[in-house]
Amino acid sequence: MREDLYEFYGYRVACTVPAEAEAVVGRLFGAPLRDGDASRAAWTPQTVHLSVELTDTDSDPVPPPYFPEHWDTSDVVVLDTASSRAEVTPARWTVRVTLARSDLGNPVVWGRWLVEKAFLVLTLRSGRHYGLHAGALSVDGRAALVTADSGVGKSTFTAWGLFKGADFAGEDAMMRHIDDPEGRFWGYPRCAYLDPALIKGRPELADAPAAPVPAREKSRVEWPARYESRLLPAVRPRALLVLTREHETVRPLDIDAVLGLCRDDFAAGKADPAVLERVEGDLRELLSGMSLLQFGLSTDLDSNFARLAAVLHG
Known part of the structure; x- marks a missing residue:
C-alpha cells in the first residue's frame, strides 16, 4: 500500500489505503496534494494519519449514535456501523478505518458515519481547534x-x-x-x-x-x-x-x-x-x-x- 498526502477540513492527511479502496479515497478527498501544496497548511503542526483496511462481513450497516459513549474522554473513540468501523486516537492524531468490502460503494458509511465524523471528533477533542x-x-x-x-x-x-x-x-x-x-x-x-x-x-x-x-x-x-x-x-x-x-x-x-x-x-x-x-x-x-x-x-x-x-x- 502506498501513502499519499491530502487536505481535509484544513488538516494534512497522510493516507494509506489498499488498491481496492483507492476509489473511495478519491471520492472523499479528491486528488492528492502536489509537492508544492504540502506546505500550504504549515500553521497546522498536526498531520492526521489515516489508514484503511478491508474486511469481509455479513453484517448490514446501521446508523451509529451521533457521538458514541464517552467520545469526549476515551483514549480511543470507536465509530461502529456494525459492518465497518473507525478507531480514532485523538492524542496520536490517527484514524484507523476497517471497511467492509460490502460498504465500498456506500458513501454514507465511509463518508458521513466514519471519516467525516472522525475528523469532527479530532477537532472537538483538540485544544487548538473547534x-x-x-x-x-x-x-x-x-x-x-x-x-x-x-x-x-x-x-x-x-x-x-x-x-x-x-x-x-x-x-x-x-x-x-x-x-x-x-x-x-x-x-x-x-x-x-x-x-x-x-x-x-x-x-x-x-x-x-x-x-x-x-x-x-x-x-x-x-x-x-x-x-x-x-x-x-x-x-x-x-x-x-x-x-x-x-x-x-x-x-x-x-x-x-x-x-x-x-x-x-x-x-x-x-x-x-x-x-x-x-x-x-x-x-x-x-x-x-x-x-x-x-x-x-x-x-x-x-x-x-x-x-x-x-x-x-x-
Whole structure:
C-alpha cells in the first residue's frame, strides 16, 4: 500500500489505503496534494494519519449514535456501523478505518458515519481547534458563515447559492484552526446533505452520486465536475448569518448573542476551562470583524440568495 498526502477540513492527511479502496479515497478527498501544496497548511503542526483496511462481513450497516459513549474522554473513540468501523486516537492524531468490502460503494458509511465524523471528533477533542455547525458561501469574493437550527434550511440555502453562482465551502460543519493566522474556517465542499426532492429537481445533478441517509430525510450527494472550480476548502468570512423562519427580514445581532447561539458547538469536547477560554476568545475576536445578522428566510429561494448578495456587498 502506498501513502499519499491530502487536505481535509484544513488538516494534512497522510493516507494509506489498499488498491481496492483507492476509489473511495478519491471520492472523499479528491486528488492528492502536489509537492508544492504540502506546505500550504504549515500553521497546522498536526498531520492526521489515516489508514484503511478491508474486511469481509455479513453484517448490514446501521446508523451509529451521533457521538458514541464517552467520545469526549476515551483514549480511543470507536465509530461502529456494525459492518465497518473507525478507531480514532485523538492524542496520536490517527484514524484507523476497517471497511467492509460490502460498504465500498456506500458513501454514507465511509463518508458521513466514519471519516467525516472522525475528523469532527479530532477537532472537538483538540485544544487548538473547534467546530461550528455551519456552512459557508462566498459571493464575488465575499464570504459568509451560515448557521441555523436543524430543519430550518441551512443545507438548502447554501446549496442554492452554489446553483446561483456562489462559491461553496460546506453546508454542515466548519472547522477553525486557531493557529491559522488568516482567520479562516475550513469546510468539506465536495458533498452536501440535501432533500432528495431538491436533488431530483436539479437536472445538473441527474448523474451525481447520491445515497440516502438512513433515518434522515436527506441524501448525500457528491457535486459533479461542473462545480469543481467553485468548491472552496476554506473562507475568511465577513459575515455570520443565523437563519430563521420566524420572519423574513435581516436583523443585527450582538457578539454575545451569537456566542450564546454557537456555544454548544465551539464548547463541545472542551472540558479544560483554559482551553474553552482560548477557543471562545478566538471566536469572539473573529466575530468582532464580521457583520452578525439574523437572516429571515422566505419561501422564494432566489430571493433569499439575492438578499444574501446584498448583505455581503451592500
